[in-house]
Amino acid sequence: MDRQPAFSVRIKLTLSYAGFLMVAGTLLLAAVWMFLLAYVPDRAMLTNQDPDALNGVFPIRSQLLHEFAPKAAAVMVFLLIFGLVGGWLLAGRMLAPLTRITDATRVATKGSLSHRIRLPGRRDEFRELADAFDTMLGQLEAHVDEQRRFAANASHELRTPLAISQALLDVARNDPTQDLSELLDRLHTVNARAIDLTEALLVLSRADQRSFTREPVDLSLLVDEAAETLLPLAEKRGVALETSGDIATGFGSPTLLLQLTTNLVHNAIVHNLPEKGFVWVETGVGPESVLLTVENTGEKLSPQVVATLTEPFQRATERTHSDQSGVGLGLAIVKRITEVQDGTLTITPRQDGGLRIAVELPAAPAHFQQKDV
Known part of the structure; x- marks a missing residue:
């Protein structure tokens, strides 16, 4: 199935980490700003209460914003860079087991079923997935080997009565004096065995289909x-x-x-x-x-x-x-x-x-x- 190209999971996780860090930083700065506003009066309040405040004795909100905004912007830029770099590294570390599983899948699709992931570390979701995949590969390898042996054995078993029939016919053709009734009896026995084998193979195939x-x-x-x-x-x-x-x-x-x-x-x-x-x-x-x-x-x-x-x-x-x-x-x-x-x-x-x-x-x-x- 053809699919449209898209961002990798690592990029998506990186952007998600960085975005979450930016949102958290914005909320934190907003909380700090609201806290400062609660304790810093505005110009109108200072004019009515204390004329000396306008001369710089007390900070006012306009001055606070002038000082706070650049620092807040610098903090947000730092959080963005830190979130992107840290998110990229963290996502790569988290997705490393998934990369090993993907590589093993590609190897299996090429016909090599003996490869195993054998993911180290303690048991977690990725470890359970890798172990389940290894188990599936083992069962699939055993099933394929069994099918190969079965096909080889079936070919040999089916070849035997055909070879016997061919030999009997060759002998009869080279020896016109041979008793035809005996030849027909032997051919009938060999043919009956081939039919029995074919019917047994069909029964085995129907059983595998589970259509009952x-x-x-x-x-x-x-x-x-x-x-x-x-x-x-x-x-x-x-x-x-x-x-x-x-x-x-x-x-x-x-x-x-x-x-x-x-x-x-x-x-x-x-x-x-x-x-x-x-x-x-x-x-x-x-x-x-x-x-x-x-x-x-x-x-x-x-x-x-x-x-x-x-x-x-x-x-x-x-x-x-x-x-x-x-x-x-x-x-x-x-x-x-x-x-x-x-x-x-x-x-x-x-x-x-x-x-x-x-x-x-x-x-x-x-x-x-x-x-x-």
């Missing part, structure tokens, strides 16, 4: 729906799926919360023991929140590995080549949905192997729950 309407959502119903949908997959993998808990009415987007629940249950089924695995899904109610807990058996994981599971395309184990192995975005989507729903996500490794994932979400306001009842 909040309404009461019963998590126990979402658990039942997700369990019913994923029960064939659990049976195919030999995983026992158990659900329990009370009615837990949260407040958020039904679509996103269903996606969250489905991702958690799917992740618990897929990353489980090779056989005779278990998944436990439970809902609960707190004073001001509702809780969704998903536990599963599986490999023993270290806290260091668990801490990385919510990063996009991070897996606790090596990639599995199955049609239900996931695309590495399940828990990343769960984390983002939890954040936009103003909830908290806690992931802890179980002592016997597997994970315990707890999602705490805001409970629906009381008046909504009363309407439902």
Whole structure:
């Protein structure tokens, strides 16, 4: 936005200081003048009371004005010069922190987010502003780094099925005797994986936009729906799926919360023991929140590995080549949905192997729950 040039803040503060000093000096001189007038008689009074006063025995007002005016003018000139010089120096000292903040902003606009102000001194308004700006730069730098890693990982993940498809087509073209049915099956699997990855990226993008309407959502119903949908997959993998808990009415987007629940249950089924695995899904109610807990058996994981599971395309184990192995975005989507729903996500490794994932979400306001009842 183009703006008209104007005086700098330092000049404005300098003029303000000088103007205030001039006003204060004028009022002080006026008070002194009024005080002197109260004790100095005029010519008419002296003529009536004492004829000798006219000969210079007593000062009169006309003489007082003649003596007072030049000195008062000199004082005002001194106050003006002192106010301008002192105001300029004082304004510069006061605005020095703001100059550092402005310089840091210019550096940040050029793409360098690692620069920090680190304003010294005691805490005041400028120090709080500088600290808040440093915090914002830190968060922005971390967000940009995360987005760069995400873009690189997404490009790699999307490139993989495309490269596999290209290789399969090249082999088929060079070997006309190859079984086309087998080729089509493999192409279908690779294409389905690419579609799943693209849909997961779209879900993650929609969650980031926060374009949804909040309404009461019963998590126990979402658990039942997700369990019913994923029960064939659990049976195919030999995983026992158990659900329990009370009615837990949260407040958020039904679509996103269903996606969250489905991702958690799917992740618990897929990353489980090779056989005779278990998944436990439970809902609960707190004073001001509702809780969704998903536990599963599986490999023993270290806290260091668990801490990385919510990063996009991070897996606790090596990639599995199955049609239900996931695309590495399940828990990343769960984390983002939890954040936009103003909830908290806690992931802890179980002592016997597997994970315990707890999602705490805001409970629906009381008046909504009363309407439902």
